[in-house]
Amino acid sequence: MTATQVDTDFASFLEQQNDTRGLSDSERDRLIVSLRKTNGKLCIVSRFGDSAWWIMNLNRNVTKSNTKIDFDTLPVAFREQAKAILYRYMRRGASGFARTPAGSSVVRFFRNLKSFLEYLKRVDIHKLSDVTPAACANYLNAIETKKNKFGKIAYKKSTVAKMWTLVDQVYELSQHTDAPISTYPFSDFNYRSEASRHPKRTRGKKRYDRHDNKTPLMPDDVFSTLFSSAWSIVDDAARLFRLESNLQSVRAKSKQNPTRKYVTMLKTPALRDAGFNGSYFDFKARLKSIRIACYIVIASLSGCRIHELAHMQKGGYYSTVEADGERYWWLRSDSNKTYEGPTEWMVPEAAITAVRVLEEWAAPYQEKISEEIASYREQDVDDVRIAEAQAHERSLLLGRDYRNAGQVRTLGTQAINNELKAFAKECGLTWIPTTHQFRRKFANYAARSKFGDLRYLRVHFKHWSIDMTLGYALNESQEMALFLEIQDELDNIKAAVVDSWLDRSEPLAGGYGERLVAWRDSSESVIMFESRSDMVRSIADSTHIRSNGHAWCTADDRDCVGNDFEKTRCGAGCDHAVVGRAHAEIYEGIFGHLKELRSAKDIGPGGRARVKVDLKRCAGILRTLGADLEQA
Structure with a gap:
């Protein structure tokens, strides 16, 4: 990824034409697609004419490969049309959206668009202006009826509905290009009822089944095993850090100019003498497990989404003492799911303990990012890579990205899920936990606490045992969506009880x-x-x-x-x-x-x-x- 090192006026970027109609090739190719601020200057990262666009302002847990839109992967005949459609989508969004789409939506839109364009190529359509309602209906029917290798339907109904929306949006966006689709794709085909095309949740229509087809509820015994194992590692972290620090002296005590292999060999007996039961490689594995253990504890006790914990930074917590003399702990981060921005979550002190452990664990990784930034500055103080690295410099869920020269960056969601799977296996579990399951489990526990089944949350989250609105009033920066999810779980539990009655x-x-x-x-x-x-x-x-x-x-x-x-x-x-x-x-x-x-x-x-x-x-x-x- 490169950037044009110029101080760009942001106002001129906003004033650009919102579509490419009527522009010459040179005018169109100069349109700015993405910017990044470095040292107070706006630098151009991508222009319309580039074969690949880099999307900015994504969540930190989005891997670098998922910030790239590569038009060379599309059928050649559709590349320029796809650029025009995507540019319009990025600038103005599409019908049904109240605001311009987030970066993650842009990347997802491109992937869905690619699927549609590849289908058009297969049926010998090479221009959007040649797309017919029959072609669109056949495409959606092919998705709906496609089967996987096991002979089962490959795509969920929600996926088919999203592709219907995609085709509808492509038609709309193409009207702002020089080669629009001439006929509305669904004018002659009642492909799907309006209710199934746009499924909505309403309070009077079984609102409590929102999670049923998406997030499985982690069983209590699985959660208990995961949490207790994770907490034992968090609780032992201070000893592990101390042992790691003491190992620095092993090299000094060895013979002059020892090899790395020889020093490593000496570390196992040194650890055993210090009371660690296992080899040096066991110790390294235990030390690495601190990161995922901290994640499990914090996610379990906060209800934060994975991207919210990815945005968590060093020192991002504080406490308050209310009039009743009780101390409340607050975790700060950013939430982009529903555009809340800076948000806070009330957590028990155990979560803060895990955050502090994670801070100490992440310190060497943060130092590596600082060294990387310094090396860029030596070459060019306005290097756009500085801003990209700075976005991760204070993060806590850090790791090395070996697909990008071993750079230290915030871990992607898939990497966390892989570690969760390995951690569960190490605990002897067959259930495969994923990041999004912790939020629902938290909401379920909180609902059960309000329901009266659980005492734990009432002790640690004092005000949650009273009315939700009064609880929310404790801190106006709290994430309200989490309270609504708890209410959903409460509705779910109550409905199950009444059903048994x-x-x-x-x-x-x-x-x-x-x-x-x-x-x-x-x-x-x-x-x-x-x-x-x-x-x-x-x-x-x-x-x-x-x-x-x-x-x-x-x-x-x-x-x-x-x-x-x-x-x-x-x-x-x-x-x-x-x-x-x-x-x-x-x-x-x-x-x-x-x-x-x-x-x-x-x-x-x-x-x-x-x-x-x-x-x-x-x-x-x-x-x-x-x-x-x-x-x-």
């Missing part, structure tokens, strides 16, 4: 549970709703549901003593309680302890009366749930 084979105890059984068995439940899913959604949305551990409580407050001191009250006709089979084991345990307590001599008449009442309540609950009282 409405299963006619499921016995229910408790006052609310008994009324549900009577209602679901009546014809009224069928008449009131169009479908079972509508019934589930309506009840889940209108009912306050949380778990107190031994029942589902539908009261809108926590004042009932059944939630804490008198647990059997929930099953004794409480108007707000639902007790299901999931709670049977708890009541069997209570019932067994009460039978033992019944013969106690030192509990007095009042105690025996209370035991008698609780035994009767437990027996009633267990009979309703179909449990065997003799084995309880």
